[in-house]
Amino acid sequence: MDHLLHLDRTLDELDPPRWGAPDADATGSIRTVHGMRHIPLGDLSPADLRMLVSQQVALPYVLPLAVRLLVEDPLLDAYFYEGDLLLASVRAPSSAWSLMPDLHARLRAVITALPETAIAELPRGAAEDLARFVTQPEAHGPGRSGTR
Template structure:
C-alpha cells in the first residue's frame, strides 16, 4: 500500500517539473496533481489522472479502496464517473489481484437498478476485456 501522505512524484521518484508555458489547463492540472499527497486527491482528481494514464500503477489500488466503500463515487461528471475511469485503464496495467477486486466491484453493480446507463455500458465493456485477458 502506498504512503498516502506522499505525492505521485515522491512515490515514483520522478518529478515532472513545471509544465511548459503553453501547456493546456489539463496538462497544468496533471502536473499540479502529481505534487499533491495521493491521500488528498478527490474523486475528480483521481478520475482525471486515470483517464490521462498518470500514475496508474499507484492509483489503481487507491481508487479500488475508495470504490469498494462508495462504488458510484462521483467526480465532476456523474455518479460512477470514477469507476468508469478505472474501467478504462488499459488491460496491460492490471495486476491479477486488482483485476479480481474490480471484477467483484462491477459484479455488485452489474444490471443493478441504481447503476447509471453510462456506467453499465463500461461494465459491459470491462467484463468483455477482463474475460478476454
Template sequence: MKVGARKETNVSNGQRKPDRTLEELDGQRWGEPPADATSLVRSVHGLRRRPVASLNAGELARLIRQGVGVRWLLPVALGILEDTAPNQAAGGFYDDDLLSAVLTCGSTTWAAQPELVKRMQEVLASLRDISPYLCDDVERFQRDTRRGR
C-alpha cells in the same frame, strides 16, 4: 516511526493511501508545465505534486484517464469505489466518473495486477444500477480480464 520514514493514512476499507506524491513515488520530477500548456496539462502537473492521500475521486479519475501514476492510484481508486459502491442500492452515491476511469485502464494494466481485478469484480457485483453510459466499459473490462485468466 523511524527518522525519514513516510507516514501513511488509513482509509476505511483498510487500504493504505500514501502521503507521498506521485513525483516521490515514481522518482520523476516533471517541473513546471510549458507556458502555453492546456488546463489539463497544468492540472496533471499540479496533481502529481500533491500527496496521493489528498486526491479526491475526480482528481484520481483525471490522472488515471491520462495514464499518470496508475500503478499507485488504481488501488486508492478501488478503495473509494469499495467504500461507496455498496451504499448505492440504499440511495448512496458512488463516483461513476472514477468507475469509468478505472474500468478503462486497459487490459495490460489489469493483467499486471490480478489482485485488483478481483477487487474490481467485487465492486461491479455490488452495484445495482450501472449507468447505461458505462455498460460498454463494464463489458470490455469483463471480456479483457476473462482473457487474462
C-alpha cells in the same frame, strides 16, 4: 508492493522521473495533472483520482486508491456524474490491471454486484465498458502463471 503504504508521498516522489513545470502554453488539464503530482497520495480527492486515471498517470499508484473508494461507493460521483470514477477505472489499459490482478478481481466483484438498474442509469456505452472489464481474461502479475 502495497501502494497504499505511501499515502504521505507524492507521485513525483514515487513515479520517476519527476515532472518539470508544464509548458507556458499547456492546457488547463495538463497544468492540473502536473499540480496533482505534488500532492501527497492520501490528499488526492476522488476528482483528482478520476483525472489521473483518465489521463493514465501513475496508474500503479492511483488505481489502488480509486478501487479503495469504489469498494465503498461503486457509483461515486467524483466530479462529472455518478459512476465517473468507476468508468475511468475500467477504461484504464489492461496492461495496468495485469500488474495488479488482485485489485482487478476486487473491482470485478464490485461491478458484478451492481444492480442492473444502476448500470442502466449510467451514460451511454458504460454497460459495455463494464461488461468488457468483467469478461477480460483474469489478469496475472509479472512472473505468475495462469494456473492455481
